[in-house]
Amino acid sequence: MTTVAAKPATMAQALQRAMRDAMAEDPTVHVMGEDVGTLGGVFRVTDGLAKEFGEDRCTDTPLAEAGILGTAVGMAMYGLRPVVEMQFDAFAYPAFEQLISHVARMRNRTRGAMPLPLVVRVPYGGGIGGVEHHSDSSEAYYMATPGLHVVTPATVADAYGLLRAAIASDDPVVFLEPKRLYWSKSDWSPDTPAQVEPIGRAVVRRTGRSATLITYGPSVPVCLEAAEAARAEGWDLEVVDLRSLVPFDDETVCASVRRTGRAVVVHEANGFAGPGAEIAARVTERCFHHLEAPVLRVAGFDIPYPPPMLERHHLPGVDRILDAVARLQWEAES
Amino acid sequence: MTTVAAKPATMAQALQRAMRDAMAEDPTVHVMGEDVGTLGGVFRVTDGLAKEFGEDRCTDTPLAEAGILGTAVGMAMYGLRPVVEMQFDAFAYPAFEQLISHVARMRNRTRGAMPLPLVVRVPYGGGIGGVEHHSDSSEAYYMATPGLHVVTPATVADAYGLLRAAIASDDPVVFLEPKRLYWSKSDWSPDTPAQVEPIGRAVVRRTGRSATLITYGPSVPVCLEAAEAARAEGWDLEVVDLRSLVPFDDETVCASVRRTGRAVVVHEANGFAGPGAEIAARVTERCFHHLEAPVLRVAGFDIPYPPPMLERHHLPGVDRILDAVARLQWEAES
Amino acid sequence: MTVQELPGAASYRPTPPPAWKPRTDPAPLLPDPEPYRVLGTDAAAGFAPALLRRLYTELVRGRRYNAQATALTKQGRLAVYPSSTGQEACEVAAALVLEDRDWLFPSYRDTLAAVARGLDPVEALTLLRGDWHTGYDPREHRIAPLCTPLATQLPHAVGLAHAARLKGDDVVALAMVGDGGTSEGDFHEALNFAAVWQAPVVFLVQNNGFAISVPLAKQTAAPSLAHKAVGYGMPGRLVDGNDAAAVHQVLSEAVARARRGGGPTLVEAVTYRIDAHTNADDATRYRGDSEVETWRHHDPIQLLERELTSRDLIDEDGIRQAADEAEAMAARLRERMNADAELNPMDLFGHVFAEQTAQLREQAAQLRAELAAEAEGDVR
């Protein structure tokens, strides 16, 4: 465990550890992408893997995202489990055709004869001062593509547990890594007994009675902060961390909303046709008569991601979340 | 007008006429794509344009969608108005990076200094017995990309009027052409005085009092048929044809839903994270206290598009729409 | 930092750019200026008569298969058929040069290659029939699904070949693509990965002159498509795609090279699509009869037949026997395709994921209920 720092570990380290453990257990797991080998990735998430497992197991590829994903498809066809790193969210776009037309469909196309167990790791989201094309939240594209699982951790422990599950899955998983949580710490450490988190289960991060904040990834800590701040206003907010956008955990989400009667969906992605649209629509379909107010959305504006100096105006922050909570028609209740 | 048939014209002919009129009026309009020249396109929508305007104005490109859109971007940077044809929905995927990272953002990137007036024509949807990759409804991807207008006609007259508006627009427009309506006829003919339809306005295709069907493109005729059939069940359905998914006409849609108190969104695209999610979510946000029941969605299943022999089970048909209408909690009203 | 402060300035001496060591000698990568030919040349003598006869039988079957499949579209038994009439030499040779353990990556036009490799023709036609997207188990046959999005199968072939090599398996992948498909970015990326990884893969470009209506001159300005190989550091070979023996030889050499660890090869086979793009296409819109006629005089079957007859390797009986066998194959195919395909609508939900999600279970239940209602309605 030379490559992993002493506890507590960062999310980047937990992700590295997940790949390392998976590679050690299963010789068919291969990591590939731009700069993942010698450099250990621009975020150092694959640090040390090439050294430990050799360049054939952790491969610096040519600079061509469609080629990376396309060759990974071929490798999976032969029985390997490729774990592909896309360097940044926006640089996954060249690989969309491979993702949509092949990765998402190969199992279905062959009626189960040729599953594609591969993971596409995509660092996503803003808040790190990245220049254009380095802060996109592209999860809506992946969610709208049947055949993909779409998973995103918000805690260090989940980063480990969900990535292990993603690599073990016999289905393709788009694994969205919240960039600005890469260096977030927790009490998880590499000594924590390896815990695989099943894909498809949301978790209540904070219980509350007034309203439910439904969120995921980089917005989870923001929502927890908002929930703390809301206490001053007399609101006791529940925070649900989805963890998996596909499959969607209707049970956990709806149980919470039915209890609180109010909900706000929070994410960085653009609001229009964003993930929150699906979440609000399905929660409303399923909990209509429990709702005191429409499910509201606090999301990125419907604009291209702003330059670093303006991104704070775009990202859902505590105040904007509390504003939305305030608009949940509290008078109607009394 | 040698290339246009006598009236009534088909939607394909109306689209051709729109490009022809635009090209005749404005020498900066250029049509380009695979097989658009000599062949006139696989759907014959560009029939005769190369002959009339020369191959420099209607150009058979090499077979490379990113290259087509990428060079069109350059042409628009120099002041031309390219009208790009993607041969089928799924074959637009290779051009996604150009679309998302450049087409949608160039104006914003340059604070208005370099607008990109270009149109991307995408034949979309199913129902024509197309084999895999020939029947995708990819509008959710475009809607989730700020900076694009997303327009789709359902009638022959709108095909003409909206395409003229799209070509005249100073913003990039993804123009979605419902494949299975290409051969649909109406009383529109090339002799009809050229009518440009402004982008961004929905239209009520049928008025009714019981509930609103919100739909667009290929599903408009299906909804009109369903509305007819619903009369037998005692429902008087209103049908709203959105015509433009971006910008979205909240006014027309919400006015209808506030009046009827019930709504069903109908489209071919997959339901999960599909266009209907946004529509249901925003209608609910804006009309919550007018709603007798949650806004329901009748959409394609959350599966890759089926093979021709099974597509009828996937596509929203009259029965499935009526089933949804029946679930609009009619008892609740009384 | 000013210039004067540049480290090493004191000891400065100009040298050649240090990184510049030409990596590969380009000369051996360049294709011959003329397409390689065997039939009608001295090279033909070096071919085993049995191989030539085998090729002949397969070409005749292939031609008949193309004709039968096209006929099935007219009878509504196939949704669409992209014929490879005129290109049978490429299709057949691609299948024959592979070992059983090797993999074939066909494009949408290459059902014939799959059939020549031994796939049941009905299974090969499943997609084009409007039945399920793929009609066979790719792993059982080592034939990737017929690939519709052009050139996207090429990186798959590279990845598979690379994976096999990593596992120590002696497997070669042969990937087929059209002249039009070479313009796609995926072509470029696949060839580059293959060369960098020295993957055991052979790329066969069938240059049949057209991408639907677009002639080669609008597709590329290259001296030949085989010349693209140089830019990746792999050898390019140019072959007469209607000369079955030549295609067989060039592909065999490329496969052997890949197998012994020599890396990938790009083969351009110059051929011609005699039929329209598909049954739905009207080829008269973009090409004249005389061009087609010219190519009919360079027909793969007749080229080979002439070689065989002139060297007494086949007689009238042999020719008739090949035709009869092909006819019998066509009759069987016709008959089997006349039976309606049986599809289970519930399959729509069965293979999206390894395990059905709750959402798909709900949707499956909805369809099941609708089907039940429909069936009841039928009964009533």
Next chain:
Amino acid sequence: MTVQELPGAASYRPTPPPAWKPRTDPAPLLPDPEPYRVLGTDAAAGFAPALLRRLYTELVRGRRYNAQATALTKQGRLAVYPSSTGQEACEVAAALVLEDRDWLFPSYRDTLAAVARGLDPVEALTLLRGDWHTGYDPREHRIAPLCTPLATQLPHAVGLAHAARLKGDDVVALAMVGDGGTSEGDFHEALNFAAVWQAPVVFLVQNNGFAISVPLAKQTAAPSLAHKAVGYGMPGRLVDGNDAAAVHQVLSEAVARARRGGGPTLVEAVTYRIDAHTNADDATRYRGDSEVETWRHHDPIQLLERELTSRDLIDEDGIRQAADEAEAMAARLRERMNADAELNPMDLFGHVFAEQTAQLREQAAQLRAELAAEAEGDVR
């Protein structure tokens, strides 16, 4: 249709494949085996002293600009800076070979080329400062926005050059890309379109040995990147990218060729990135000091300075003057970048579309209200 029924069978005579007419002679397209050089060779004598001096001044300014910009990242005045130290000859030559009406398409690393073309350095650095995405009007300067998604600017250059030609304008586009960028599908598609359309465009690949940490040997197996030209039917030129005169000459010839309707050229300039990928990168992870040291001995400025001094085209004073000018430029830049950028948050909504949609108006109103509340809060 059986073989016997094949039309034309009676008149059958084998011919060469009719479509086979080699379109272009590949020989003139092939690059020379060694990078072209001028400085220190006889060719240098043919260069106007004024041009050499101009190049020198610009290189010195460029080096200083790179150093200053890197320093600004340490002071938090730039979000990130990808330095072109060591590559100044390419950056400067690319700018100088163009006429005012021509267009430059820089990649994310090429702010220096934009500055050398005359763009205000502060405007050039707007993006990297964390200020708005593009700091200048591309049409005013005929400089496309610095392009971050690699190789995606290449088709833009082709389209723009093609459009200019269609309009009858005498405009050439020069597009810059890195060695890593050549692996992208967009590189392939752009070069192919350019060649088919014979567009007046010049592609300059700066092969600086690395794509972040990935060395060229993992990027391509080609004899050289310039060899890729052959596969598109355009000439490939290989040049010593640290020899400013050689780069200037090769690019000038390519621009002239494009201008007179001769079509596109691919130029590979062999150079080296002396600094890390960006200020945020740790280059010691993937390369040794000795490699960098070797390249410092093949420094573009010193190569040129040696030429100039050995031929008495510059003296100590001239050298000092160039350095002083560069220093003054750096001081001005430092000072101007020390002032905080002023951004208007409401700009976020101003340029998404030509006309604001109702939805964006709502969102703009929300932000406006929030900003007002914030301002009020500040007052309290």
